[in-house]
Amino acid sequence: MNVEFINPFIASLVNVLATMAQTELKVGKPKKKTDEMACGDVSGLIGMVGPQIRGSFSITFEEALALEIMQRMLGEKPAKIDLDVTDMVGEITNMVTGGAKNELAEKGYEFEMATPMVVSGKRHTISHKVDGPKIILPFSSDAGSAYLEICFDKL
C-alpha cells in the first residue's frame, strides 16, 4: 500500500475535525501494524469495495476526545459515550471516508463505501483482517488521542 493511498485519509480526518470541531490534530508517525493495536473507547469502522481493491478503515477515539468533540460541535458535552456520541462518530467516519474516496477517485482508485458501524466499550481493540499491509497512525490533540487504521487487500 503506497502513501498515495493513505494520505487522503489523513488529510480528510484532519480537515473534518478542524472544520466540524475546531480541533487540530497532530499527525504522529505511521506504523506498519504488527502486534500493535489501537486501543480506545469509541471507534467508527467502515468497509470499502472497489473493482481493484477492498479494505477497511477505522478511527478510534479516547473517550475524553470524543466527548470534547461533542462539546465543540454541538455545544453540549455528554457525561459518557451515549447514542449521540456514537452517531457523531459514525458521521465522522462517513465524512472522512467520503473525503478520501473523492480524492482517490480523481487518481483512478474507485471504491464504494459500506455503511459505518460504531463500537463502544472501554479500551477495546480492533484487528483488520486483510492479506495486505496494515497501517496504524496515531493522532494527538489538546483534548486527547485518536488512531486511524487503514488496510487494503490486493494493492
Place this chain on the structure above:
Amino acid sequence: MNVEFINPFIASLVNVLATMAQTELKVGKPKKKTDEMACGDVSGLIGMVGPQIRGSFSITFEEALALEIMQRMLGEKPAKIDLDVTDMVGEITNMVTGGAKNELAEKGYEFEMATPMVVSGKRHTISHKVDGPKIILPFSSDAGSAYLEICFDKL
C-alpha cells in the same frame, strides 16, 4: 428489510458453526433493534456493497463461547481472547457472509464483501449506522451466547 434477506445469514451462521465447530446454535426471536444492543467480548464485522444495497453485518460472541469454538475447531483452548481467536472470528465472519452472499445472489441480490474487522474488549457494544431497519438476533448454545446483527440501507 424482508425475511428473505435475513434468513440466508441465519442459515449460514448455524451451518458454519455446526460444520466447523460441532456447535449447535438455537435461534432466538429476532428483534428490530432500537435501544437494544448486542453486548459481547469479541465481534466480527463486515461491510457489504452492491448495486441495490449497502449494509453491515456483525456477529458478537461471549468470551466463553469464542474460546469453546477454538477448542472444538482446533483442539486447543486459549486462556483468553488472543490473536488466534480474533483470526478465527474474522474467518467465521467471512464464511457466514460468503454463504449468505451466494444464496442471495441466486435470488438476484448482488453485493460484494469488504474485508472483515474484529473487535475485542470486555462487554463492548456495536451500533450499525444505517437509514433502514436493524435486526438483532440472539443465539444460544451449550457453550454461551452470540448475537447476529444485520442492517441495510435502501431496501
